[in-house]
Each structure stands twice: as C-alpha cells, then as structure tokens.
Amino acid sequence: MKPAVLTGEYFMTGDVACAEGALAAGCRFFGGYPITPATEIAERMALRLSHVDGCFIQMEDEIGAMAAVLGASWGGVKSMTATSGPGFSLMMENIGLGICTETPCVVVNVQRGGPSTGLPTHGAQSDMMQARWGSHGHYEIIALAPSSPQEIFYLTITAFNLSEKYRLPVLIMTDEIVGHMSEKVIIPEAKLIEIVSRPRPKGRKDRFKPFAPGPNGVAPMPAAGEGYNLHITGLTHDEKGYPVMAVETQTEMVARITEKIQRNLDDIIRTDDFLLDDAEIAVISYGVSVRTSMAAVAEARKLGIKAGLLRLVTIWPFPEHQICKLADRVKGFVTVEINLGQIHREVERCVGGKVPIFLVGHPGGTIIHPDSVVNLLKEAF
Amino acid sequence: MQEIPKPSKKQPCHPLDDLIRTDRIPHIWCPGCGIGTVFSSCLAALKGSGINLGKTVMVSGIGCSGRAAGYVKLDSFHTTHGRAIPFATGLKLANPELNIVVFSGDGDLFAIGGNHFIHAARRNMDMTVICVNNLNYGMTGGQVAATTPYLAKSTTTPVGNPETPFNLPLMAYACGATYVARWTMLHTRDLTDSITEAIGKKGFSFIEALSPCPVNYGRRNKQKPLDMLKVYQKKAIIKNDADPSTLDIDFEKGIILGKFVDVDRPTFIEHYDKIYRPSRLQENVPGLNS
Amino acid sequence: MDFWRVPLDADTIKVSLGIVHILEDRCKGCGYCIEYCPKQALELSTKFNQKGYHPPVVVKPEECVNCHYCEIICPEFAIFSVESPPITEPGRAGTHPNSAIKVK
Numbered sequence: 148m149k150p151a152v153l154t155g156e157y158f159m160t161g162d163v164a165c166a167e168g169a170l171a172a173g174c175r176f177f178g179g180y181p182i183t184p185a186t187e188i189a190e191r192m193a194l195r196l197s198h199v200d201g202c203f204i205q206m207e208d209e210i211g212a213m214a215a216v217l218g219a220s221w222g223g224v225k226s227m228t229a230t231s232g233p234g235f236s237l238m239m240e241n242i243g244l245g246i247c248t249e250t251p252c253v254v255v256n257v258q259r260g261g262p263s264t265g266l267p268t269h270g271a272q273s274d275m276m277q278a279r280w281g282s283h284g285h286y287e288i289i290a291l292a293p294s295s296p297q298e299i300f301y302l303t304i305t306a307f308n309l310s311e312k313y314r315l316p317v318l319i320m321t322d323e324i325v326g327h328m329s330e331k332v333i334i335p336e337a338k339l340i341e342i343v344s345r346p347r348p349k350g351r352k353d354r355f356k357p358f359a360p361g362p363n364g365v366a367p368m369p370a371a372g373e374g375y376n377l378h379i380t381g382l383t384h385d386e387k388g389y390p391v392m393a394v395e396t397q398t399e400m401v402a403r404i405t406e407k408i409q410r411n412l413d414d415i416i417r418t419d420d421f422l423l424d425d426a427e428i429a430v431i432s433y434g435v436s437v438r439t440s441m442a443a444v445a446e447a448r449k450l451g452i453k454a455g456l457l458r459l460v461t462i463w464p465f466p467e468h469q470i471c472k473l474a475d476r477v478k479g480f481v482t483v484e485i486n487l488g489q490i491h492r493e494v495e496r497c498v499g500g501k502v503p504i505f506l507v508g509h510p511g512g513t514i515i516h517p518d519s520v521v522n523l524l525k526e527a528f
Numbered sequence: 529m530q531e532i533p534k535p536s537k538k539q540p541c542h543p544l545d546d547l548i549r550t551d552r553i554p555h556i557w558c559p560g561c562g563i564g565t566v567f568s569s570c571l572a573a574l575k576g577s578g579i580n581l582g583k584t585v586m587v588s589g590i591g592c593s594g595r596a597a598g599y600v601k602l603d604s605f606h607t608t609h610g611r612a613i614p615f616a617t618g619l620k621l622a623n624p625e626l627n628i629v630v631f632s633g634d635g636d637l638f639a640i641g642g643n644h645f646i647h648a649a650r651r652n653m654d655m656t657v658i659c660v661n662n663l664n665y666g667m668t669g670g671q672v673a674a675t676t677p678y679l680a681k682s683t684t685t686p687v688g689n690p691e692t693p694f695n696l697p698l699m700a701y702a703c704g705a706t707y708v709a710r711w712t713m714l715h716t717r718d719l720t721d722s723i724t725e726a727i728g729k730k731g732f733s734f735i736e737a738l739s740p741c742p743v744n745y746g747r748r749n750k751q752k753p754l755d756m757l758k759v760y761q762k763k764a765i766i767k768n769d770a771d772p773s774t775l776d777i778d779f780e781k782g783i784i785l786g787k788f789v790d791v792d793r794p795t796f797i798e799h800y801d802k803i804y805r806p807s808r809l810q811e812n813v814p815g816l817n818s
Numbered sequence: 819m820d821f822w823r824v825p826l827d828a829d830t831i832k833v834s835l836g837i838v839h840i841l842e843d844r845c846k847g848c849g850y851c852i853e854y855c856p857k858q859a860l861e862l863s864t865k866f867n868q869k870g871y872h873p874p875v876v877v878k879p880e881e882c883v884n885c886h887y888c889e890i891i892c893p894e895f896a897i898f899s900v901e902s903p904p905i906t907e908p909g910r911a912g913t914h915p916n917s918a919i920k921v922k
Contacts, residue, residue: 175622176618176621176622178614178617178618196804197804197805200805200807200808202621202622202800203804204617204621204796206614206617206647207614207643207644207646207647208643210610210611210614211611211613211614211617211643211644211647212614214607214608214611214614214615214617214618214644215614215615215617215618215621216618217607217615217618218587218605218614218615218616218617218618218619218620218621218622219618219619219621219622220618220622221605221618221619221622222618222619222620222621222622222623222626223622223623224622224623226618226622240608241608241611243608244607244608244611370622370623371585371603371605371619371623371626372582372583372585372603372623372625372626374582375603376601376602376603376604377603377604377605378549378597378598378604378605378606379604379605379606380597380598380605380606381606381607381608382606389549389552389598390598390606540839540841540898542841542889542895542896542898543889543898544895545895548895553844553894553895554843554844554846554869554894555894557893558846559846559847559848559871560846560848560850560893561893562893563893564892564893564894564895565850565890565891565892565893567893568890568892568893568895569890572890713891713893714854714891716887716890716891717890720890753848753849753850754849754850754853757850757853757854
C-alpha cells in the first residue's frame with residue numbers, strides 16, 4: 148500500500164504524473180474508458196485508487212464515465228476522468244450538465260490529431276475551441292494547458308482546487324506528446340501541497356438553497372445523503388434548484404454560472420513569460436508548443452530578434468487582459484499551436500488589428516519544429 | 529359555467545405529502561397518465577420499506593417519467609437523457625451507504641440509455657431501477673420507442689410501427705439483474721410490494737411498470753384513458769417465475785405480470801472491496817456488508 | 819368489480835370504514851378512482867376545480883370501506899381515505915358513524 152502523495156523524485160510520463168497529481172489533490176473516484184493516448188491515466192488510477200481507499204470504474208463508454216464522475220462528485224468525492232478527442236466529444240453533454248448543476252470535477256483531454264478518429268497515437272492541440280464551446284448553451288469554463296510532466300502534476304492539483312472553489316468541471320487540455328513524454332517529476336511532501344475543497348453549507352438544512360451564490364459568487368455544496376433534500380437538475384433552475392421555464396430564471400442562472408468565473412479572473416488566470424519584458428515580438432503559446440516557442444525565442448534572440456514568450460497556462464477563461472496590454476507595446480505577435488488557428492483567433496481578437504499577427508500552426512501529428520517559428524520571425528519582422 | 533372556486537386555504541394532508549415537494553404539485557403529467565400512479569407506488573414503497581430515507585436518492589433521466597426526481601422530497605437528481613444509471617453508479621460508488629432508486633422511462637432507460645442498463649445489470653450495481661413503460665416517447669409528443677408494439681401508430685410511425693419491441697424483463701434477466709418484475713399501474717398493490725422488495729434487496733433490481741399515455745399513445749391508437757386500464761385488467765396474466773423469454777407484451781393474447789427473477793449474487797462493490805479494498809471489509813463499512 | 823362473492827360470515831365481520839378526502843385542486847379528472855372504487859362511492863362532480871377539471875365527489879360516504887384503492891390509483895395525490903372509528907353496538911357490526919346504514 149502506498150500513500151496518496153508519493154513524495155520523491157521520479158522519471159514519469161505526463162499521463163502518470165497527471166494521475167499522481169489527482170491523487171495528491173484528493174481525487175478518490177475515477178470513471179473512465181480506454182482511449183489512446185489517455186489510457187495510461189486510467190491504468191494508473193485503477194491501481195493507485197485502491198491504495199487510498201478510492202474507487203475506480205471502467206464504464207461502458209465516455210458518456211457513462213462523465214455521468215459517473217458527476218454522480219460521484221455529488222456523492223461527496225473529488226472525481227475525475229481522462230480521455231482524448233473522440234471521448235471528449237462524447238462527454239460534452241454531461242460536461243454541460245456539470246456546468247449547469249455546478250458540479251466540481253476534472254476532465255483531462257490528452258489531445259490527439261482529429262477530426263474523427265484522426266491520429267490516435269500522435270499529438271495535436273486542436274480541441275481548444277471544443278473545450279471552450281463544445282457543450283451547448285452559453286457558459287464559462289476553466290481549461291489549463293500543461294507543457295511537461297512536472298507541470299501536469301501541479302496543474303492537476305490546481306485543476307481540482309479551481310473546480311472545488313468555483314464548482315464547475317475544469318478541463319486539463321494536454322496532448323499526446325506531453326502525456327507520453329517521460330521526464331523528471333518531483334512530488335513534494337503532502338504538507339506542502341495546498342488543497343482546496345468545495346465550500347460547505349452552514350445553517351438550517353430546510354432553508355438551504357444549493358444555487359444561492361456566496362460572497363465570491365459560488366454557492367456552498369452539500370453531498371447527497373446529508374439531509375438537504377437536494378433537487379439537482381439540468382433544466383434551467385432557480386437558486387433552490389427547482390426547474391423554472393422562464394426567461395428571468397434563465398437570465399439569472401446563466402449569470403450565476405458565468406459571473407462566478409468572470410468576477411474571479413485574477414484568481415483563475417495563470418500565465419508565464421520568457422524574455423518578454425523587453426520583447427518587441429510576442430510569441431503566444433501553450434501546452435507542448437511552449438517547448439517549441441521557448442527554443443525558438445532563444446534562437447531568435449541569438450539572431451538579434453527581440454522576441455519574447457507569453458505562455459498561457461490558463462486557456463479558458465482567455466487571458467484577454469494580458470494580451471491586450473502586450474498589444475500596446477509590442478510590434479507584432481506570433482501564435483504557435485498544433486492546429487490551424489484556434490487560440491490564434493482569440494489572440495487576433497485581443498490585438499484588435501493594432502499590430503500584425505502571424506500563426507505558426509500545424510494540423511496535428513507532430514510537435515512544431517522551432518525552426519518554423521524562427522523562420523517566420525526572420526521573414527515577418 | 530360555474531364560477532371557478534378559490535383554492536381552499538386549509539387542505540387535508542395526503543399520506544404521501546411528506547415525501548412530495550408539495551410546492552411543485554400539481555405535476556406536469558397529463559390527465560390519465562399513469563406515471564403519477566407508479567410514482568405514488570414508489571413513494572409508498574420507499575416509506576413502507578423502512579430504509580433510511582435520509583440516505584436515499586432518486587435519480588432520473590429525461591422524459592415524462594424523468595420528471596419524477598423533481599417531485600420527490602429526497603435528494604434527487606434529474607440528469608441527462610439516458611444517463612440516470614451511470615450517474616447513479618457514480619453516486620453509489622462515492623457513497624455506498626446511499627440507497628439508489630432510478631426512476632425513468634422506457635425511452636430513457638432502453639433506447640438512449642440502453643447500454644448503461646446492460647452494464648449496470650451485468651456489474652450488479654446495487655440500485656433499484658423502475659421503468660415506467662408507456663410504449664412511446666411522451667414528452668416529445670408521441671414518437672415510436674423501443675417498446676412500441678409492432679404496427680402501433682406514433683408520430684414517427686404514422687402508418688404503423690415496422691419494428692419489434694423489446695422484452696424488457698428478458699433483457700434485464702439476460703444482463704444479470706438479480707430481481708426482475710413487471711406490473712401495470714393498475715396492479716398498484718403488487719407494484720408497491722415489488723418495489724418494496726426490490727429496495728430491500730441488494731444488487732441490481734428492475735421493475736417494469738406498464739402505464740398508459742392517453743394523450744400521445746392512446747389518442748393515436750384509438751384508446752381512451754380508461755381503455756388501457758381495462759386492457760390491463762382483462763389481459764393481465766399473473767404468473768410469477770414465468771420464463772423471461774415468454775414475456776413479450778401481447779395485448780391480444782395477454783400480458784404476463786409477476787416477479788420473474790429473485791436471485792442473489794455479489795454486487796460490484798462487494799467484489800471491488802474483496803479484490804481492491806480488503807481493509808474496507810474489515811472495517812465493516814455500513815451498506816457494504818448488510 | 820361486481821364479481822366478488824359475499825363471504826358466508828359477512829354479517830359477523832367487522833368491515834373497516836373510511837372517510838374519503840379529496841384535494842380537489844390537485845385533480846385532473848382522469849376518473850380512475852371513480853371507475854375502480856369497489857363500492858362505487860364516487861362520481862364525477864359537475865363543478866370545476868381551479869385547473870378546470872371536474873374532481874370526483876363522494877356520493878355514497880357510508881359505502882367507503884377504507885380500501886385505499888382510490889388513493890393508490892390516483893396519479894395526482896389528490897384523493898385518500900382515512901379510517902373512521904366504527905361505532906360498535908351489540909349486534910350491529912360495522913356501522914358507519916355518519917349514518918345509520920349498515921354496511922353490507
């Protein structure tokens with residue numbers, strides 16, 4: 148039997164580090180379905196959850212997996228699932244249920260080339276807009292993009308903490324390359340890991356409203372079987388949780404689920420930079436493409452091009468403010484991502500035509516070579 | 529035309545009012561719809577079973593029957609179409625102390641959610657699944673379902689259903705359900721007894737409750753609300769332990785009702801604990817060994 | 819439901835008696851309680867409830883034997899019966915308190 152936090156230094160794949168991060172964050176339920184390249188997360192959880200008195204179940208499909216994850220969360224347990232593009236598509240409806248019912252959980256998408264079955268064993272970053280808008284209706288979501296096994300360990304903990312704090316599904320948008328890459332991962336001592344758990348209700352149970360927002364816009368959350376007689380529905384509902392088919396209720400409910408994110412952007416959004424302070428050209432990247440971009444920026448600097456990198460750790464909500472600020476002082480932007488311009492368009496929107504913006508993209512299947520970025524920097528600026 | 533009376537201020541209390549969200553009554557079900565009766569039967573069974581209602585959860589999918597979760601004054605979850613069973617699976621695994629009742633319709637449980645039913649029964653996930661079978665998709669206006677009789681009319685089979693319906697008890701039996709029964713909403717006492725028995729039993733229990741849908745099914749198949757009940761009365765053949773393969777619904781020859789399966793086998797959680805969490809068995813966690 | 823045989827010891831059996839309560843505004847007028855009352859104690863009333871349906875009305879209160887069938891067949895939680903304490907006088911089994919009529 149091993150503890151939940153395997154303090155020590157390891158050589159681990161991103162997928163395994165993700166599973167270890169989840170356990171360290173307090174995840175005790177995993178409902179999954181095998182899919183390349185995310186299967187290793189399920190495999191690791193299948194064994195490791197039994198060490199920590201948790202529960203693993205391989206469901207009959209990703210739809211069931213996502214439903215079970217939501218159920219487990221209402222059962223009072225931190226829960227997660229992991230998948231890749233085709234499974235992510237199948238999970239979308241229940242991710243919407245999670246958003247509507249304000250259910251904390253974590254969904255990992257180890258992205259592979261698409262559309263459809265695509266390239267199961269080759270990475271891509273082409274589900275980024277699906278992460279934002281994949282489920283129907285208007286909502287806010289949180290998505291994080293790790294670029295190394297070490298980072299996936301930490302960001303999985305962050306994902307759980309954010310999901311518990313803001314009561315919503317949080318997406319980890321990694322990719323096959325990070326998922327299958329082995330690197331050094333340092334797991335700290337358990338006491339050094341900050342764990343956030345969902346806000347708990349106080350006061351009279353019969354008057355409790357499961358969707359009445361607290362001071363930060365988030366409602367406290369009880370679990371099933373605690374005597375609150377909860378009614379939780381995916382229909383448009385009032386603060387009591389009762390379905391009400393009225394425009395006013397719809398307006399209020401959508402405001403609740405969007406404002407709790409919009410009001411707390413500073414707490415949610417994480418970015419990082421590299422040689423950005425004096426940069427004239429800002430390279431925007433995330434996930435595995437950060438590795439390309441860092442190498443490219445370093446190379447460009449050697450060639451005398453003043454490039455710098457803004458690394459998006461939080462993809463959704465989009466770090467608009469950070470990019471708008473940059474647009475006022477740099478001469479141009481380059482977005483690097485393994486798709487043909489998803490986050491690129493968001494950057495374009497924020498830059499608003501102030502300076503030129505270029506894309507170094509790829510339809511998927513391979514990491515982008517730093518030379519492509521360097522060549523563009525040389526030609527365009 | 530008489531004057532419409534004002535609601536009387538002090539009404540007597542229905543014996544099941546303590547289990548109903550009375551602030552949401554009257555419910556949405558149409559006049560003559562049998563879901564209310566099956567729901568009432570389910571509540572009576574919950575009450576009579578003696579289980580801890582504070583630890584009892586009702587989970588529904590989508591559709592008319594799926595609205596039941598919204599009327600029961602227990603922890604209740606109205607999930608997505610077809611996903612009541614996997615949602616309930618997550619709840620049960622997260623907290624094995626919970627008693628789980630899945631209350632949903634035939635379209636939800638056996639068409640869009642059919643796969644989940646099959647696997648929950650195979651795993652012997654500890655829950656009671658009550659399927660209100662009204663032979664069509666009522667909420668959307670009467671479309672053909674996986675349970676619609678051959679040649680019956682619906683909005684999407686305007687000339688008659690070319691498909692063969694499911695034999696639900698056979699399916700439940702074949703998938704490994706440890707308790708299988710079928711009643712109609714007219715056989716309310718038997719239905720209540722069956723639900724009570726199923727709730728008290730560990731493992732995957734399945735009860736099919738035939739129920740009229742006068743507005744969407746009956747209207748297109750020349751059946752007034754009471755006609756269907758009379759069919760239930762005249763054509764019902766109560767035959768406990770009948771061979772599940774003989775249970776196709778045939779409104780001409782007769783509808784076989786009764787309790788068909790009542791066996792014991794270890795549940796998913798019992799197996800999981802034995803293999804993966806032996807420490808739990810020693811600690812005697814409630815709900816697992818009872 | 820006219821096919822029940824009368825037990826031979828019917829006279830000596832204490833038949834339970836009930837009082838029917840109708841929550842009129844919950845009723846949607848399906849008529850199931852009326853059709854399946856074994857004692858035909860109910861009829862559709864001519865008045866309308868708040869929703870515009872005709873709720874049932876108890877026309878033969880003395881007939882109710884508190885079998886609860888109206889209560890359990892009702893899809894609306896709109897009707898139920900409670901036991902009424904029988905007035906037991908010597909030689910008069912099962913007398914309804916609201917009338918002097920002996921229950922058959």
